[in-house]
Amino acid sequence: xSDTQKIIEIEVLRYNPESDQEPHSQVYKVPFTDDMSVLQGxxxxxxxxxxxxxxxxxxxxxxxxxxGMMINGVPKLSCETFLRDYYPNRIRxxxxxxxxxxxxxxxxxxxxxxxxEAIQPYIIPKEPRTLxxxxxxxxxxxxxxxxxxxxxINCTLxxxxxxxxxxxxxxxxxxxxxxxxxxxxxxxDGGQAQRMELLASEDGVYNCSAVGYCSxxxxxxxxxxxxxxxxxxxxxxxxxxRFLSPKGGSK
Amino acid sequence: MEIYKADVVxxxxxxxxLRAAIAVAEADPSLxxxxxxxxxxxxxxxxxxxxxxxxxxxxxxxxxxxxxDTVGGGDWLVEQDVVxxxxxxxxxxxxxxxxxxxxxxxxxxGHVNVRAFGGMKIERTWFAADKTGFHILHTLxxxxxxxxxxxxFDEYFCVDLVEEDGRVQGVVAxxxxxxxxxxxxxxxxxxxxxxxxxxxxxxxxxxxxxxxxMALAYRHGVAxxxxxxxxxxxxxxxxxxxxxxxxxxxxxGYLVNKDGYRYLQDYGLGPLQDKPKNKYMELGPRDRVSQxxxxxxxxxxxxxxxxxxxxxxxxxxxxxxxxxERLPLIYEMAQTFMGLDPAKxxxxxxxxxxxxxxxxxxxxxxxxxxxxxxxxxxxxxxxxHGANRLGSNSLTELLVFGRxxxxxxxNYIRNVTPGNSANLLKQxxxxxARMCALKNKTGGTERISTIRKEMAQAMEEGCGIFRVEETxxxxxxKIAELRERFKNITIDDKGSVxxxxxxxxxxxxxxxxxxxxxAHSAVNRKESRGAHQRLDGPNGAYKERDDxxxxxxxxxxxxxxxxxxxxxxxxxxxxxxxxARVYGAAGEQADQERKASNV
Numbered sequence: 106x107s108d109t110q111k112i113i114e115i116e117v118l119r120y121n122p123e124s125d126q127e128p129h130s131q132v133y134k135v136p137f138t139d140d141m142s143v144l145q146g147x148x149x150x151x152x153x154x155x156x157x158x159x160x161x162x163x164x165x166x167x168x169x170x171x172x173g174m175m176i177n178g179v180p181k182l183s184c185e186t187f188l189r190d191y192y193p194n195r196i197r198x199x200x201x202x203x204x205x206x207x208x209x210x211x212x213x214x215x216x217x218x219x220x221x222e223a224i225q226p227y228i229i230p231k232e233p234r235t236l237x238x239x240x241x242x243x244x245x246x247x248x249x250x251x252x253x254x255x256x257x258i259n260c261t262l263x264x265x266x267x268x269x270x271x272x273x274x275x276x277x278x279x280x281x282x283x284x285x286x287x288x289x290x291x292x293x294d295g296g297q298a299q300r301m302e303l304l305a306s307e308d309g310v311y312n313c314s315a316v317g318y319c320s321x322x323x324x325x326x327x328x329x330x331x332x333x334x335x336x337x338x339x340x341x342x343x344x345x346x347r348f349l350s351p352k353g354g355s356k
Numbered sequence: 357m358e359i360y361k362a363d364v365v366x367x368x369x370x371x372x373x374l375r376a377a378i379a380v381a382e383a384d385p386s387l388x389x390x391x392x393x394x395x396x397x398x399x400x401x402x403x404x405x406x407x408x409x410x411x412x413x414x415x416x417x418x419x420x421x422x423x424x425d426t427v428g429g430g431d432w433l434v435e436q437d438v439v440x441x442x443x444x445x446x447x448x449x450x451x452x453x454x455x456x457x458x459x460x461x462x463x464x465x466g467h468v469n470v471r472a473f474g475g476m477k478i479e480r481t482w483f484a485a486d487k488t489g490f491h492i493l494h495t496l497x498x499x500x501x502x503x504x505x506x507x508x509f510d511e512y513f514c515v516d517l518v519e520e521d522g523r524v525q526g527v528v529a530x531x532x533x534x535x536x537x538x539x540x541x542x543x544x545x546x547x548x549x550x551x552x553x554x555x556x557x558x559x560x561x562x563x564x565x566x567x568x569x570m571a572l573a574y575r576h577g578v579a580x581x582x583x584x585x586x587x588x589x590x591x592x593x594x595x596x597x598x599x600x601x602x603x604x605x606x607x608x609g610y611l612v613n614k615d616g617y618r619y620l621q622d623y624g625l626g627p628l629q630d631k632p633k634n635k636y637m638e639l640g641p642r643d644r645v646s647q648x649x650x651x652x653x654x655x656x657x658x659x660x661x662x663x664x665x666x667x668x669x670x671x672x673x674x675x676x677x678x679x680x681e682r683l684p685l686i687y688e689m690a691q692t693f694m695g696l697d698p699a700k701x702x703x704x705x706x707x708x709x710x711x712x713x714x715x716x717x718x719x720x721x722x723x724x725x726x727x728x729x730x731x732x733x734x735x736x737x738x739x740x741h742g743a744n745r746l747g748s749n750s751l752t753e754l755l756v757f758g759r760x761x762x763x764x765x766x767n768y769i770r771n772v773t774p775g776n777s778a779n780l781l782k783q784x785x786x787x788x789a790r791m792c793a794l795k796n797k798t799g800g801t802e803r804i805s806t807i808r809k810e811m812a813q814a815m816e817e818g819c820g821i822f823r824v825e826e827t828x829x830x831x832x833x834k835i836a837e838l839r840e841r842f843k844n845i846t847i848d849d850k851g852s853v854x855x856x857x858x859x860x861x862x863x864x865x866x867x868x869x870x871x872x873x874x875a876h877s878a879v880n881r882k883e884s885r886g887a888h889q890r891l892d893g894p895n896g897a898y899k900e901r902d903d904x905x906x907x908x909x910x911x912x913x914x915x916x917x918x919x920x921x922x923x924x925x926x927x928x929x930x931x932x933x934x935x936a937r938v939y940g941a942a943g944e945q946a947d948q949e950r951k952a953s954n955v
Contacts, residue, residue: 156848
């Protein structure tokens, strides 16, 4: 390390359910270089100061979706957020908002996983095909309908951003709705009617107040807010057509 | 202790584990499957694979071509019957994924598109932009949700296997959120825990890639085969090691040295062509391209900077729009992590550790020498990669052999009765006591992070792109020293909830075992083949491939407290006798000669 080593103060919201009544702040002075991410800052603390600091991480390249946290109050992936952008000020990192904290920066994701499973995130074939028949044909315009919504990495930053998730934890939420929309829009899929029941339910799309912060924080430009709002229209249409057809309006 | 009784236990929720789980669920829906993973499945490192998955697609291609590319690419240290099965099943599995919703990139007429890849004679790499692993993983994970017989144990960390009467009968796992131990009984166990590249310093790999399953099988007497063959990917970000996909070159990118010269033409990959040509230049195999970097560095023709020696990956001529379409992740990574615009700036790169060709020894269906135990994917050595893996063969491997292992496990358990539960519980309790003793011990002084760093440094020094006896031996000695020092570690966190301090100590323990097997396998292979290149030997004898003595798989066996025992096993040759491994114009000529002699 050179003489000009810069030091940044990282304030971490710590919480250990086995010893703490409630979360509390702890400040660490971390030497850093300009290429260091916030995640590497946390790793420095764990390796050198306190091995009990707890956070999720893996790929370091913003694709595994593990390392989301609140950084100065904004939901971000810590692997692609850099200490240099906060220096010389202190940086504050906390567990993602709107999730129960399990320990330090680790939150309970079981609720999110249940929502993700509930929307039936798999192809329900419109026209089943055997392997011998080869691949489905998808034209560029059919492909364009859904491809953007396949980019979600399940980092749940959009849940930490969504004020409505904060008010109603049962709200299916942006990422799960975007995933439902991804399959609904896929020309291979015929499951929209099955998924609509949940999307149009009291925990579905109508919870959204169209703030759009979910899309703003999305690191992969999925625009879940758009998926939610498009489905408000689909759900409304479905609601009216339900009076005319016992199977509902979809498809 | 919690007890869960499954029929098949799968450890690892990446591409291989998920494909195996679906295969079991489809083969017999009445079987209970426990899918155990230390991360949520969609975090598994399959997620970071970029370029694509190989399988014959074009009418001009053939299984035979894919076979010969793979066998030659592996420098003949390959099980040829297994490769035959692999290439024949690859397209079916890739179509199956398409039916499950994988967003493969398409041609204008709506068919799945394929791209060129290193060492492949014909374009046969199916791709989903440059996020192929991500899309395969999410497609498999989301599809797995359909099957009620798959019971997931997300964020459960596997600490041991239990066996009885010479058969594996389940695993012991820690629920990370609580620290509680669970015995998960199963008549068969499939290990799909990925590679071990994190034993090195500069690697493309995620923090979870710590060789857990390799170490578990190894400690239970199963050989780790061909572990000396470690793939250095030629185009990685300096320092972090993050990957710039081979697809960059598949799409037409250049590698140039400090003089702007496409230096690969000097290393048996030329001559220079007007446009990208398969198996020439930048479309050479990874071992050769990484070795060329080393030579350039020796000659002083690399670019020296604050991040060390680099060459340039030049994508500028491909144009911004094309880069956004074909390589969007690469574009973003260059911008975010390096502050570069790949449409305007060349990208500084150098080789980094990427893949372990070797692994848990299995037969062609993924079965190991321990009855009931299977291994799939990077943790396994099923025999298709040999001494050097061709890019895009490993994603397909997950699918082909994930299914094969899953189906074979279903057949196997038909004739197996469950283990004696009392006996298994007793074993599990002993495992728990051992693990808790590690956590609770006091008075240690060694920090985990220090040992981890020294291990990674030693592996890089001894088991790099080129190797000599002296440094390999030093690495062996260093790992032995670190094994001793590990006994004196200190764990700051004594709690039960989410104790990643403790779990990373267990991971380090796994890593030291795998690193030791790697280094000893390396020093014992006295020849140069694929990714294992030596510069020494009497009169430089080890610089050459030695088929007389070393057309053999190395098998490393665990010896508690000592160096591993290394033995050698035969290589299965069916229709491709070992020949000179040549690329570029020489490769094309050799191809024609082979064809002529077959007629």
